[in-house]
Amino acid sequence: MLGSAVIVFREVLEAALITGLVLAVTRGVPGRTRYVTIGILAGLSGAVLLALFGDWIAPLAEGMGQELLNAGILSVAVVMLTWHLVWMKKHSQVFSQHIKQMGSRIENGEHDASIIAVIIGLAILREGSEAVLFMFGLSAAGSSAVGLFSGALLGVLAGVLVGVVVYFGLARVPLSKLFRVSGWLILLLTAGLAAQASSYLVQADFLPAISNRVWDTSHILSEKSLFGQFLHIIIGYVDQPMGIQVLVYAATIVIVSSLMYVVTHPLSPRTQRAVATSIVSLLLGSVLVVASNRAHAGHQIYVPYVKQGMVELQTARHISKAIPLS
Amino acid sequence: MKSFIKSLFISLFSVGLLASALSAQAEETRQLVIKDHTFQPAEITIPAKTKVKLVISNQDASPEEFESKSLHREKMIPAGAERTIFIGPLEPGTYEFYGEFNPKTAQGRVIVK
Numbered sequence: 001m002l003g004s005a006v007i008v009f010r011e012v013l014e015a016a017l018i019t020g021l022v023l024a025v026t027r028g029v030p031g032r033t034r035y036v037t038i039g040i041l042a043g044l045s046g047a048v049l050l051a052l053f054g055d056w057i058a059p060l061a062e063g064m065g066q067e068l069l070n071a072g073i074l075s076v077a078v079v080m081l082t083w084h085l086v087w088m089k090k091h092s093q094v095f096s097q098h099i100k101q102m103g104s105r106i107e108n109g110e111h112d113a114s115i116i117a118v119i120i121g122l123a124i125l126r127e128g129s130e131a132v133l134f135m136f137g138l139s140a141a142g143s144s145a146v147g148l149f150s151g152a153l154l155g156v157l158a159g160v161l162v163g164v165v166v167y168f169g170l171a172r173v174p175l176s177k178l179f180r181v182s183g184w185l186i187l188l189l190t191a192g193l194a195a196q197a198s199s200y201l202v203q204a205d206f207l208p209a210i211s212n213r214v215w216d217t218s219h220i221l222s223e224k225s226l227f228g229q230f231l232h233i234i235i236g237y238v239d240q241p242m243g244i245q246v247l248v249y250a251a252t253i254v255i256v257s258s259l260m261y262v263v264t265h266p267l268s269p270r271t272q273r274a275v276a277t278s279i280v281s282l283l284l285g286s287v288l289v290v291a292s293n294r295a296h297a298g299h300q301i302y303v304p305y306v307k308q309g310m311v312e313l314q315t316a317r318h319i320s321k322a323i324p325l326s
Numbered sequence: 327m328k329s330f331i332k333s334l335f336i337s338l339f340s341v342g343l344l345a346s347a348l349s350a351q352a353e354e355t356r357q358l359v360i361k362d363h364t365f366q367p368a369e370i371t372i373p374a375k376t377k378v379k380l381v382i383s384n385q386d387a388s389p390e391e392f393e394s395k396s397l398h399r400e401k402m403i404p405a406g407a408e409r410t411i412f413i414g415p416l417e418p419g420t421y422e423f424y425g426e427f428n429p430k431t432a433q434g435r436v437i438v439k
Contacts, residue, residue, distance in 0.1 A: 007427050054404060063410035066401065130391070130402055134427065137389040137405050203399055205377075205412050212398070212416065223395060240395050 004138065004151035005158065011131040012159025014233045015043070018123040020163035021189065021234070022116055024170030025182035026084075031113045039117030043124025050129035051136060067204035070126060074197035077122045081190040082256050084115050085183060089260040131156065183260070185234070191252040192236020198248040208289065210243025353377055360384040360403065363428035371437045375415040383408040390432060394423035397436065414438070 019040070026032060050057070050069075057065040131152075138148045170178065201207040218239040221228045231237035238245055267275065310324055353376050359366045363386060372378045384390050384403040392411065393400045403409045413421075416438045425432025 054402070055407060058407070058409060064412075066409075133389050133402060133404055137387070199398060203401075203411070209398070213396070218395065240398075242398055 002151060004134075004148040005155040008131050008134060008152040008155030009158045010155075010229065011127055011134065012156050013127075013162060013229065015123040015127040016159045016163030017166060017230070017233050018189070019120045020166035021170070021185065022119055024167050025178060025186060026113075026116050027171065027175060027178075029113050029116070032116065035113040035117035036120060039120035040124060042117070043121035044128060046121065046125040047128030047132050050125065051132040054129070054133060061204070064204035064206075067200045068206075071197045071200040071204065071206075073122050073126045074193050074200065077119055078190055078194045078197065078252065080115050080119050080122070081186060081193070082259065084119070085186055085190070085256060086259050086263050087115070088183065090263045187253060187256055188235040189233075190256060191249045192232070192234070194252040195236050195238070195241075195245040195249040198244045199242065202242060202244060207244050210247065212242060213240045214243055214246050216240050355379045355381060358382040358434075360386055360390050360425065360432065362386065363388075363390070363425065363431045365423075365425070365432055365434035368434040369437060370434070371439060372414065372416075374418045374438050377412060377414045380411040380413055381408060382411065389427065391426035392423060393426045394421060394436075396421045397423060399423070400426075 023032075023036065054066070057069055059065060061068055135149065135152050138152060198207055202209050216239065221231070221237070221239065223229060223232055223237065223239040228237065228239065236249055262275075354372065356370050356372065356378055358370070358380055360382065370380075382392055382401075382403055384405060384407055387405050389402060389404045391400060391402050392409075397413055397416075399411050399413065401409055401411055413436065416436075418438050421436040421438065423434050423436065
């Protein structure tokens with residue numbers, strides 16, 4: 001019973017922590033409760049659907065359907081969190097400039113609340129589906145699994161409890177103080193999720209790992225330990241990261257914080273163009289890196305000697321002709 | 327918001343298309359069976375710097391999650407289902423894996439030579 005409680009707790013923990021964290025830092029956003037409820041319910045029903053249709057999703061894309069779906073869900077969460085961060089940055093500046101237009105503020109607030117709903121829904125969707133699948137398996141095993149099943153329920157409750165504790169713990173911090181650190185917290189959370197998405201894309205053979213292990217701190221703080229897992233969820237700690245994870249983590253922090261800077265410090269059109277150009281070339285560059293990872297030699301050189309002044313044509317396994325250049 | 331969701335779906339769809347176009351080509355295949363909460367065989371030897379397709383079939387009545395920190399892989403395998411994991415190219419060494427739902431019994435390792 002305790003075994004299944006621990007397993008389900010670990011699965012539920014991520015969704016519960018993200019929900020608690022996001023709720024705590026978005027206190028005071030009007031219309032929040034309604035959207036949060038929608039997010040939780042949509043996430044839960046999505047998780048059940050995902051568990052039910054797992055057998056249909058998994059064989060897609062050469063058996064990598066699940067990985068791509070996870071990467072997709074995580075990427076959407078990253079985009080949403082980025083949006084939230086940028087919006088908060090802009091919003092807090094509007095506040096400080098004392099531009100108070102009640103109507104637009106509430107409208108903006110609802111806009112932001114719908115983003116919160118999506119973020120929470122996605123966290124529950126991804127992590128919940130594994131917990132649901134696990135519990136489906138238990139119920140299929142029959143009545144002998146009653147103990148296991150109650151253990152699983154205990155795990156869900158414990159996970160939710162941690163989320164609640166995080167929420168009320170952070171809720172005690174005055175909003176003005178929380179505002180100063182919450183941006184950083186959400187930024188690290190976002191970078192961690194982006195790195196996790198890249199890890200799924202490596203698993204699906206979409207991105208190169210670059211290096212299988214940049215460092216190994218598993219003997220200091222194992223990711224399997226509860227605190228290690230906690231840090232993994234909150235700030236994206238990985239004890240044996242691949243090169244791509246480190247790269248994506250750093251890139252996310254740089255890109256998101258520059259976006260946050262840009263919305264409060266408008267750039268001249270010339271700089272805007274320069275930034276846009278560099279982003280596009282960076283994207284193109286990364287596409288090329290991915291593509292080159294898949295490149296393989298279609299043509300081989302069988303005889304590497306060429307006489308001076310001659311051009312030699314080679315096709316599969318035989319030299320066809322040596323042609324004088326002049 | 328609406329146009330955003332629309333473009334999101336389009337990009338997810340194109341990602342899916344790209345995925346099927348750039349299919350992973352493994353040079354070797356290894357079979358792995360989960361039975362009585364253990365991996366059979368518990369030890370797999372694969373050549374270094376080679377991509378290997380690992381086909382794992384779960385013959386238990388309960389789901390299992392294949393997990394390996396050193397291989398950077400994690401995949402849920404429902405009861406009675408079969409799932410594919412690609413590993414490698416890897417450097418020579420030993421890479422441990424385990425079943426997250428039965429970590430005491432479901433243990434194994436990949437030996438890369």
